[in-house]
Amino acid sequence: MTPVQTPRRLQILDTAAELFAARGFHGVSVGDIGAAVGISGPALYKHFAGKQDILGACLLHASEQLLEGARELTAGAAGRSGSNDPDDTGKGSGDTALTRLIAFHTDFALTQPALIVVQEREWGALGEAARAAVRERQLAYIEVWTRALAPHRPDLAPPEARAAVQAAFGLLNSTPHSARISRTTMRDLLIGMAESALTPT
Amino acid sequence: MTPVQTPRRLQILDTAAELFAARGFHGVSVGDIGAAVGISGPALYKHFAGKQDILGACLLHASEQLLEGARELTAGAAGRSGSNDPDDTGKGSGDTALTRLIAFHTDFALTQPALIVVQEREWGALGEAARAAVRERQLAYIEVWTRALAPHRPDLAPPEARAAVQAAFGLLNSTPHSARISRTTMRDLLIGMAESALTPT
DNA sequence: CCGGTTGGTTAATGGTGGTTAACCAGACGG
């Protein structure tokens, strides 16, 4: 399990994520990963239990980052269901918890596209245990979003709200498929589209 | 190349797409594909030149379907850039070419999620030639969308319009990730979100 | 009745890939 995160482990996770995103889990050999970090082949087994374990660590890391970030952004507004004022969702500022989540997720997708890609397409290659752990965090992340969306969309039942949230993820995660415009323009475009999609006027 | 489409070939393509979508191109063996259609292993070589060829046929088939459908929907309005009235984009009816494209793509994604998934994530596993052919059709498809979007969004430069279109694809293609609500509800939800995202009021 | 095409089969082959084994250089506390 080796739960500690040495810098070497982080480096491996980072480059492995890049490779997995580009060629898929089964399209990458441990030799490839080793070569990409400067060591060769079986040396990886000094840091991870195996190839699957590398993927598991990647996904756990990613889902953890997303969930923690989202929880920080919406801290203070969670649980209380008394406030029905949509403008007061989240902290006291003018922006709502939902807009903060959108900006956060957009920035994450723009800065770490590899993690986004791997997280959304390679979870099937995990073992039972790791998959459950990742799935748990992903569901919790969706739950945070759904709670933030609820006050804006009282018309949506919880299942539909969850589907809407996942559709918004699909929109924001489309960033790896097209990088032909500047990052800031893309950011503004995605944020605008996500807000319109989730809270139509 | 075997350009003809016998029913057996179509069956293979269909089940192969399902497998590729579930486990990824490299995660599926030719034995798996054969077993899934009731024959075993090398018998596939009587219908296709190899594993890559099966994937190529899948992707070509999918991109062809999308492009042809889109062209039919927008026939008559293509090319003419004189009409500036947004309500007249496309045919004479009240719906615009864009709304028709959205409904078409949504239905495709809902009925053929495997093709959608494979098309968006496995094009890197193709050979040079097949990849170029698929890419060409995908770009043409995006182009049809962009032309349909243009009258609604004169504020977007072409590159941004293309990015917006691809973001909309991401939204609509999110359907394989969550199938917890009824198909018609999902359809309405996705169409509504896509329209709001592309043409905010 | 027959020759060939169609669509299968199983066996063989060559390559690749994950994992383990055995070994080794260096850092480092005592």
Place this chain on the structure above:
DNA sequence: CCGTCTGGTTAACCACCATTAACCAACCGG
């Protein structure tokens, strides 16, 4: 000085896999 982690190395193993070869039953036009 010395034992012991730590993080590497290369060689070996075995499984799996795409592809080819050789062979065969069934259909079918003439």
